[in-house]
Amino acid sequence: MVSGIPVITMSTLGSNGRFGNQLFQYAFLKIYGKRHQLQVETPPWIGQYLFGHQDPPITRQLPMIQQNSYRLDLDHIAKSQIPFKNVDFWGYFQYHTSYYAPEKDYFRSLFKPVxxxxxxxxxxxxxxxxxxxxxxxxxxxxxxxxxxxxxxxxxxxxxxxxxxxxxxxxxxxxxxxxxxxxxxxxxxxxxxxxxxxxxxxxxxxxxxxxxxxxxxxxxxxxxxxxxxxxxxxxxxxxxxxxxxxxxxxxxxxxxxxxxxxxxxxxxxxxxxxxx
Known part of the structure; x- marks a missing residue:
């Protein structure tokens, strides 16, 4: 945690599924952090090589919050009015893409090759x-x-x-x-x-x-x-x-x-x- 900013992590990024899964996991993490002003920490993954990401490494083990549905109206993470903080997310986060559409340009910027x-x-x-x-x-x-x-x-x-x-x-x-x-x-x-x-x-x-x-x-x-x-x-x-x-x-x-x-x-x- 830097300067008291709450943290979100995904300790399974890079190991929970292949490349397509990892892109959605990372996009979710970064967009969730952007929307709620949270610091993102990640383990090593292929996006660091391809896209030059330099997020801080995970500094401590946090309580895991697991995605429970792909549906926006059912998943407790997507529909929560109160953002989760200081947690380790687990899931695939392949929601209906209307969830990501407001950040289309930012989403695309995350995956531009170096x-x-x-x-x-x-x-x-x-x-x-x-x-x-x-x-x-x-x-x-x-x-x-x-x-x-x-x-x-x-x-x-x-x-x-x-x-x-x-x-x-x-x-x-x-x-x-x-x-x-x-x-x-x-x-x-x-x-x-x-x-x-x-x-x-x-x-x-x-x-x-x-x-x-x-x-x-x-x-x-x-x-x-x-x-x-x-x-x-x-x-x-x-x-x-x-x-x-x-x-x-x-x-x-x-x-x-x-x-x-x-x-x-x-x-x-x-x-x-x-x-």
Missing amino acids: PAIEFRMRKVFNRLRAKGKTLVGLHLRRGDYGTYGPHSNFFIAPSEWYKEWLRGFWGTLDKPVLFIASDEPDKVLGDFSEFHPVTSNDVCGCFPEASFYPDFYVLSHCDHVAISNSSFSFAASMLNERGKLFVRPYPLESKLIPFEPWNSEVLIRTPETIL
């Missing part, structure tokens, strides 16, 4: 742009997701849904380039051969510090984006300032549907899976 990484990623993006004019990005999550099912948050949307969407407007685009981000590209690239897809492996050198980040960066700069039911590509959509269209898989209709990154649920959930 100049050295921006320079490397810009070179990757320019190589993609050299292949055409309109960049269409797909995020196809496979390896750590379960099988398709209407009652699972982590369903695998079939490639056919994405191909149907692409065929519906591909011919109207000016020199389109298809970019595919996937944890298992070898399993999906063949499905899209008619569109001659490109991956980060085709345009990016080795990035061992955060091998997932080139995919994330490109998705956050595409002209049209089709995501998985994943916080990774949803967060990239929130950071995307040039995107004209964002779509996501909707299992109850077996197709992709449009969504607004700053006015939507992060994950499509069914009543069986809502906390």
Whole structure:
């Protein structure tokens, strides 16, 4: 604690979920601290390397306050009129993005890469742009997701849904380039051969510090984006300032549907899976 300012921490930041989860956790922590004039302390996490964050380290163990719902009207943290102070938050904080929308610019500022990484990623993006004019990005999550099912948050949307969407407007685009981000590209690239897809492996050198980040960066700069039911590509959509269209898989209709990154649920959930 500095000069008597109350503190909030998240001791599990960096270990509770992957990159997309960590972005929402950090954004929640910083925005909550900003709204209520609280000091933020964090453990080491990948955002310090990518985005240059230099929050003070956690200085002491604080009582844990756990998120109990993704719904703004049910979660005791989100709906509390009295801010929590001197606590350690635990949760994923993937609320309906209307919660974060008033701080859209601040949210985006939190995840701007440091100049050295921006320079490397810009070179990757320019190589993609050299292949055409309109960049269409797909995020196809496979390896750590379960099988398709209407009652699972982590369903695998079939490639056919994405191909149907692409065929519906591909011919109207000016020199389109298809970019595919996937944890298992070898399993999906063949499905899209008619569109001659490109991956980060085709345009990016080795990035061992955060091998997932080139995919994330490109998705956050595409002209049209089709995501998985994943916080990774949803967060990239929130950071995307040039995107004209964002779509996501909707299992109850077996197709992709449009969504607004700053006015939507992060994950499509069914009543069986809502906390």
